[in-house]
Amino acid sequence: MGRCIAIANQKGGSGKTTTARSLASALAERGRRVLLVDLDPQASLSEGCGLELHDLEPTTYQVLIGSARLADAVRPVEPGVEIAPANIHLSAAELQLVNMNRREDKLRNALKPIRDDYDFILIDCPPSFGLLTVNALSAADSVLIPMTCDYYTMLGVRLLLETVRDIQVEVNPSLTIEGLLPTRFDGRTLHAREILDRTKQALGSEIRVFDTIVRESVRFKESPITSRSILSYAGSSSGAHAYRALAEEIDRHA
Ligand SMILES: Nc1ncnc2c1ncn2[C@@H]1O[C@H](COP(=O)(O)OP(=O)(O)OP(=O)(O)O)[C@@H](O)[C@H]1O
Numbered sequence: 183m184g185r186c187i188a189i190a191n192q193k194g195g196s197g198k199t200t201t202a203r204s205l206a207s208a209l210a211e212r213g214r215r216v217l218l219v220d221l222d223p224q225a226s227l228s229e230g231c232g233l234e235l236h237d238l239e240p241t242t243y244q245v246l247i248g249s250a251r252l253a254d255a256v257r258p259v260e261p262g263v264e265i266a267p268a269n270i271h272l273s274a275a276e277l278q279l280v281n282m283n284r285r286e287d288k289l290r291n292a293l294k295p296i297r298d299d300y301d302f303i304l305i306d307c308p309p310s311f312g313l314l315t316v317n318a319l320s321a322a323d324s325v326l327i328p329m330t331c332d333y334y335t336m337l338g339v340r341l342l343l344e345t346v347r348d349i350q351v352e353v354n355p356s357l358t359i360e361g362l363l364p365t366r367f368d369g370r371t372l373h374a375r376e377i378l379d380r381t382k383q384a385l386g387s388e389i390r391v392f393d394t395i396v397r398e399s400v401r402f403k404e405s406p407i408t409s410r411s412i413l414s415y416a417g418s419s420s421g422a423h424a425y426r427a428l429a430e431e432i433d434r435h436a
């Protein structure tokens with residue numbers, strides 16, 4: 183059965199979408215079948231996969247409110263990678279779900295019939311703790327937390343870990359933490375290195391901090407414009423190597 187990983191951090195711009203896109207390609211390069219699920223109304227992941235956002239129905243919005251099957255929303259991205267896309271309509275789902283029964287189980291139930299079709303399902307979460315993220319954490323086996331190495335993001339990770347614990351108690355007892363991924367790392371600054379060291383000291387005994395560090399690189403900003411992942415756009419760049427290394431760490435940890 184496909185391993186379902188939610189990529190979450192309530193802090194905006196922490197590298198969730200970039201990690202979803204790049205990790206999917208890196209896992210596919212290893213021969214894995216990957217489904218991306220865009221659960222962010224900003225839809226950067228869908229856009230970065232080259233999809234026309236206004237012409238997408240059905241999307242994860244219809245899937246969550248129960249008017250479409252997930253399999254009908256899935257589109258091909260590249261060999262080994264498919265996506266259930268989103269667009270701005272997904273922002274209405276949060277309000278609509280509030281009045282529904284078992285509102286936190288919608289994605290989990292939608293994924294059930296297709297989980298065997300994939301080795302990995304990667305869910306890109308929005309930068310908030312609302313019902314969309316709760317649906318992702320309820321459906322997932324584990325949560326991967328990308329983290330930029332700055333002080334406020336580090337503080338925010340504590341909050342996220344508390345939320346994960348609440349979800350474990352209330353909705354998904356089998357949810358684990360896949361690991362913390364340092365992203366956009368600028369090794370030239372003492373600050374980034376200090377934050378990484380402090381994070382490892384404070385949390386390293388509780389959760390896995392990946393050995394892989396993703397460094398700041400303009401290639402990550404360029405690749406979505408070409409609708410390609412960093413692995414295809416700049417295959418020998420340090421960024422591509424980092425996500426290959428991450429894929430290996432995750433695959434090995436099965
Ligand atoms: N390693 C990196 N080096 C340089 N730029 C990066 C890197 N990773 C991500 N970026 C850029 O930083 C911005 C934010 O990244 P991304 O969209 O992946 O974060 P996010 O957590 O998904 O954001 P949001 O919370 O808005 O969904 C994007 O412009 C992206 O291209």
Ligand SMILES: [Mg+2]
Binds near residue numbers: 200
């Ligand atoms: Mg994003």
